Amino acid sequence: xxxxxxxxxxxxxxxxxxxxxxxxxxxxxxxxxxxxxxxxxxxxxxxxxxxxxxxxxxxxxxxxxxxxxxxxxxxxxxxxxxxxxxxxxxxxxxxxxxxxxxxxxxxxxxxxxxxxxxxxxxxxxxxxxxxxxxxxxxxxxxxxxxxxxxxxxxxxxxxxxxxxxxxxxxxxxxxxxxxxxxxxxxxxxxxxxxxxxxxxxxxxxxxxxxxxxxxxxxxxxxxxxxxxxxxxxxxxxxxxxxxxxxxxxxxxxxxxxxxxxxxxxxxxxxxxxxxxxxxxxxxxxxxxxxxxxxxxxxxxxxxxxxxxxxxxxxxxxxxxxxxxxxxxxxx
Amino acid sequence: xxxxxxxxxxxxxxxxxxxxxxxxxxxxxxxxxxxxxxxxxxxxxxxxxxxxxxxxxxxxxxxxxxxxxxxxxxxxxxxxxxxxxxxxxxxxxxxxxxxxxxxxxxxxxxxxxxxxxxxxxxxxxxxxxxxxxxxxxxxxxxxxxxxxxxxxxxxxxxxxxxxxxxxxxx
Numbered sequence: 001x002x003x004x005x006x007x008x009x010x011x012x013x014x015x016x017x018x019x020x021x022x023x024x025x026x027x028x029x030x031x032x033x034x035x036x037x038x039x040x041x042x043x044x045x046x047x048x049x050x051x052x053x054x055x056x057x058x059x060x061x062x063x064x065x066x067x068x069x070x071x072x073x074x075x076x077x078x079x080x081x082x083x084x085x086x087x088x089x090x091x092x093x094x095x096x097x098x099x100x101x102x103x104x105x106x107x108x109x110x111x112x113x114x115x116x117x118x119x120x121x122x123x124x125x126x127x128x129x130x131x132x133x134x135x136x137x138x139x140x141x142x143x144x145x146x147x148x149x150x151x152x153x154x155x156x157x158x159x160x161x162x163x164x165x166x167x168x169x170x171x172x173x174x175x176x177x178x179x180x181x182x183x184x185x186x187x188x189x190x191x192x193x194x195x196x197x198x199x200x201x202x203x204x205x206x207x208x209x210x211x212x213x214x215x216x217x218x219x220x221x222x223x224x225x226x227x228x229x230x231x232x233x234x235x236x237x238x239x240x241x242x243x244x245x246x247x248x249x250x251x252x253x254x255x256x257x258x259x260x261x262x263x264x265x266x267x268x269x270x271x272x273x274x275x276x277x278x279x280x281x282x283x284x285x286x287x288x289x290x291x292x293x294x295x296x297x298x299x300x301x302x303x304x305x306x307x308x309x310x311x312x313x314x315x316x317x318x319x320x321x322x323x324x325x326x327x328x329x330x331x
Numbered sequence: 332x333x334x335x336x337x338x339x340x341x342x343x344x345x346x347x348x349x350x351x352x353x354x355x356x357x358x359x360x361x362x363x364x365x366x367x368x369x370x371x372x373x374x375x376x377x378x379x380x381x382x383x384x385x386x387x388x389x390x391x392x393x394x395x396x397x398x399x400x401x402x403x404x405x406x407x408x409x410x411x412x413x414x415x416x417x418x419x420x421x422x423x424x425x426x427x428x429x430x431x432x433x434x435x436x437x438x439x440x441x442x443x444x445x446x447x448x449x450x451x452x453x454x455x456x457x458x459x460x461x462x463x464x465x466x467x468x469x470x471x472x473x474x475x476x477x478x479x480x481x482x483x484x485x486x487x488x489x490x491x492x493x494x495x496x497x498x499x500x501x
Contacts, residue, residue: 054481099398101426103480197400209398216394219402254445256399258478260464261447 038327039274039320041281044068045330049248049267056248056267061109065117065244068271071331082121085242086186092123093184094130095240097191097207098137103258106190106246108142110269114190114244115152125152131179133210134158155179162213170229170315171220174212181235189243189275193266193282195255195290199223200298200305202256203282204243204275205231205318222303228311231275231318243278245270252289264289276311276319277326283308369429369475369500370415376496378420378489385415407440408433410472419489423479427497430474438469453491456498463487466494470501 044067049056066078075081086092094114096106111130118128126149132138134156135145146154157177166175180187191207198219199206205227209215218226230236247268254262266285272278283305287297298304311318320326373380386396390409393401397412404412413429432438435457442458445467450460456470464479464486475497479486 102424103478197403199399202399215398216401219399257397258480259445260478260480260482261449261462 038325039272039277040072040327040329041270041272041274041277042068042071042329042331043247043268043270043281044071045266045268047267050265056107056109058109058112061107061248062113062116064269065110065113067331068244068269069117071329072271078117079121082117086118086121086123086188088122089127090123090185091127091129091183092118093179093187093239094128095187095189095191095207095211096130096132096138096141096143097202097210097246098132098140099210100192100194100251100256100258102140103260103263104192104194104249104251104255105137105141106192107248110244110246110248111141111143111190114188126150128152129179129183130154131160131177131184132156137210157211157213167233167235169233171226172218172229172233174214174218174230174233176233176235177211177213180211180239184239186242187240189240189245191243191245193245193247193250193270193285195251195253195262195286195298196223196303197255198303199227199307200301200303201279201283201286201308203245203270204278205307205311206279208236208240211236222306224307225310225316227307228313228316228318231311232316237318240275242273243271243275245278245282247282247285250286250289252286252293253295262293264293274319274326276308276321279305279308279311280321280323280326281328367431367473367501369413369473369497370427371493371496371500376493379493379496380418381415382418382424383416385413388412388414403444404430404441408437417493419485421483421485421489423481423483423486423489425477425479425490425493427493428476428478429497430476432472432474435469435471438472438474441474442467442469453494455494456501459494461487461491461494464490466490468494468498470498473501475501 044064046060046064049060051057069081070076073081073084098105115128130143135158138154138156143154157179160178162175162177163181166173189204189207191203194202196202199222208230247266247270249263249265251259251262252264270278270281308321312321370385388396389411390405393412409430409432411431415427417425450462453459453461455468459468463482466477468475477490477494479490
């Protein structure tokens with residue numbers, strides 16, 4: 001991990017690279033497709049995040065989030081930094097991932113930390129919607145269902161329902177959750193890093209399977225090109241504009257379900273706008289861990305995450321998986 | 332004459348009722364695979380409380396439970412999947428999944444695929460293995476997986492006790 005001085009140096013370098021061409025229309029300061037044409041991805045790590053318990057220390061998670069956002073925006077005042085990420089007066093969705101059950105779901109400490117910072121940046125509690133496929137997926141994260149708009153809302157697509165009309169792009173012909181299409185103006189993805197039995201790895205882009213009615217219809221051929229196709233549908237492309245990836249704990253084999261014997265603690269957050277670059281970074285982490293644990297590469301295991309390259313190709317142009325075009329900041 | 336006809340009609344209805352009952356009984360025990368409740372009630376295994384309802388998924392909607400992981404089970408012939416949560420007296424939480432496969436080979440296929448080198452073999456059903464936070468065993472067409480959410484010192488023994496409680500109901 002870099003020390004504070006290195007971190008500040010990196011952050012300063014990031015500031016130099018900042019451009020005003022943010023493709024996704026977020027803050028002008030973002031380096032998504034900045035002057036250097038690179039996508040910025042921040043990997044913030046705290047090796048002591050868990051202390052002695054199995055759950056991460058809440059205060060440390062908040063600090064880690066602050067460090068990640070400061071590095072990403074090059075703004076050290078958290079309120080100002082978050083104001084660059086979220087537009088004023090809009091409804092912000094936080095798409096969590098509880099599919100794997102209690103043992104491997106988006107950490108409550110991270111969800112709470114994001115909610116806290118959003119509110120400090122002026123987002124009204126009722127304008128924050130924590131959501132996933134259904135009540136169970138949210139409850140396993142430790143969340144309580146709430147549709148009262150005077151508080152932070154939390155409900156699944158089982159409450160909102162799905163659009164009647166499917167939307168299509170390539171192999172993806174899907175009915176979207178009304179939380180995505182109607183309730184939220186912008187979505188921040190809060191996926192959890194996992195090995196995936198079919199896709200190889202599931203993180204930023206694959207998390208979007210949880211916003212459609214029948215995700216299993218997108219499983220053919222190791223989810224390729226379906227993950228990329230799904231993310232190309234305008235409502236996803238335009239609304240899902242930021243990712244705070246949870247790599248606090250992860251499963252490097254046997255996913256997407258919980259396998260305690262294959263659990264590991266990267267103790268990290270992976271943050272950025274470019275979901276392809278984020279997934280590419282996450283894939284490297286998983287492969288590194290698999291090699292360390294002596295299990296075959298995902299390619300050798302018969303489930304290469306080729307959808308990441310597909311998402312970067314000329315037909316999809318969702319981002320980049322080219323390391324030379326990713327500005328990776330480890331803080 | 333009228334009385335004889337009425338008695339005959341009554342007898343016919345009684346015969347029909349007996350026949351329906353017999354078919355229903357066959358359905359429950361013979362022709363179809365019997366539904367087994369493998370989940371011990373609270374207190375049936377010392378220290379363990381069942382904390383939630385048993386949820387049952389057929390093969391066609393297993394995706395709702397383990398989307399992305401369902402294919403493996405479906406290709407191995409899963410018929411139904413039942414799951415329930417438990418809590419041990421020490422606060423340890425665990426989830427029990429019972430997969431009813433089409434046959435014993437299906438259960439073996441899934442179990443063999445998920446094996447890790449460091450798993451310890453345990454005497455449960457036809458084959459069983461245990462790790463610090465999990466126990467897996469198969470018995471006939473049933474595959475049982477118990478997973479705890481913490482690695483506490485009492486977890487291995489507590490999980491094994493729960494596994495034996497389940498095995499005795501299969």
